[in-house]
Amino acid sequence: MHPIVIIGSGMAGYAVAREFRKLNPEHELLMICADDAVNYAKPTLSNALAGNKAPEQIPLGDAAKMSAQLNMHIEQHTWVKAIHPEDHQLILEKDGQESTQPYSKLVLAVGANPVRLAIAGDASDDIHVVNNLNDYKAFRNNLAAREDKRVVILGAGLIGCEFANDLQNTDHQVTVIDLAPQPLGRLLPEYVATAFQKNLEETGIHFVLGTTVEKVSRANNGDYLVTLANGQSLVADVVLSAVGLQPNISLTKQADIHTSRGVLTTAQLETSQADIYAVGDCAEVNGILLPYVMPIMQQARALAKTLNGEHTAVHYPAMPVAVKTPAAPLTVLPAPVDVDVIWETEEFDDGMLAKAIDTHGTLRGFVLLGATAAKQRLALTKQVPDLIPAAV
CATH class of the missing domain: 3.50.50.60 (FAD/NAD(P)-binding domain)
Structure with a gap:
């Protein structure tokens, strides 16, 4: 055999x-x-x-x-x-x-594999991606070798925001660039994304949205000059791309x-x-x-x-995703992309709860921002239909 x-x-x-x-x-x-x-x-x-x-x-x-x-x-x-x-x-x-x-x-x-944007400039090959442990070692070694700790992150999705929060927590100066008008654009309704962004900005993270990076060049002193499509330029010690997989x-x-x-x-x-x-x-x-x-x-x-010989179908229950951004605790259960939903929102002192309700009144997804909202995760998850039902 x-x-x-x-x-x-x-x-x-x-x-x-x-x-x-x-x-x-x-x-x-x-x-x-x-x-x-x-x-x-x-x-x-x-x-x-x-x-x-x-x-x-x-x-x-x-x-x-x-x-x-x-x-x-x-x-x-x-x-x-x-x-x-x-x-x-x-x-x-x-x-x-x-x-x-x-x-x-x-x-x-x-x-x-990481998506790699077509970026001009003599330093485009120096842009880091972190998709495995060896990538991460190279990224950390480069960070450790630089004094000013200015990091530019391409991509305000889940991984970009997680890295931004982690770097900001360790005294780096972080700027996040994204073509979308809001962070986590595919996961959050606009008003939740605005609150999420505000929480991260309060830690010192800077967002430049609605534009993209055109060129990354080497400066004479070893810095990188990051040129954006909107005409703005940023100076960075390290550039990290996190635009998706x-x-x-x-x-x-x-x-x-x-x-x-x-x-x-x-x-x-x-x-x-x-x-x-x-x-x-x-x-x-x-x-x-x-x-x-x-x-x-x-x-x-x-x-x-x-x-092992027991033909078995996978079961996908509702599976919320916890985003590792302690500055803005966030749990997301995306609604299926082919389902029309309306959002119902409840606000708290430290965040909000947004429910995605379909045309039949069924809960199909949710977003929990902040510690108060997070307490409802288990109860809400139980209300959402399975994505792939368990075999009978």
Whole structure:
């Protein structure tokens, strides 16, 4: 019997391996990854500074530890060059040498890549993205080497705002640039976004909205000159891009696995090719793309059962997302994009609660800003219908 092969050593890949091992201690498992396969929680990267965590304190285990813990062979620094679904075989490359690897079942946990804006200037290659621990180490090393601590962040989405809050808490001077007229534009109604922005601005974070970065250039003294489309210029010591992620679908396209925004799967996490499954940030499940921790855990538990012979659909209950911005405590449960909603709002001394109500009067999402509103999270979550119902 050929091994079950997992491509990718991120949270999704390790979660599937861990859940499968709870059900089946013996079946051969093989993880293949292009990096060093260190296990860590990526969400911790955007608040590690305020938590006083150095990059070397973030890992939960290296490849040797995880291999022993999960009774799994791990191939590090190995590239999957091609998938041949008809032969149940992979083409691998390591140290310049090609080899083949058969599989019985294949799990794609290949994640997502940072969106990179087309930015002019002789310093555009110096713009940091933080999508993994090695990226984060480079970012932190650059921060530590600079005295003035002026950071420009491109993107006022969830990750950009989390990094802004973390950096501001550690005495950096932070400016956030976004083309949208408000932070978290896709998640919040305008008046909640305004209150959220005000809370962050009170800590010293500066927002420049409704414009974008055109050019990043090197100045004579080692600073960066950031030129915006509105004609404004900023001086920075470090520039960080956090404008979003795109599911990694290049490998799957080559294998004729159906894709849209991500790798298309059924509720059983099956792709269009037999015995190939997708999980995590790359997986578009029943048309839903959710790059968050809770969906990954739901996927891993369901897929582990399927891999062990018990065909199981994933269950998506209502899964609120806690945004790591202590200056403006925020929990968001986005309403489905294809549902028309109206917002009902209740204000508190320290924030507000906004409910997304559909045309039938059903609660479909909510936003909780501030500590008072946060206390209603559990009660509200129970009122929201499942995104993908549990199998009967």
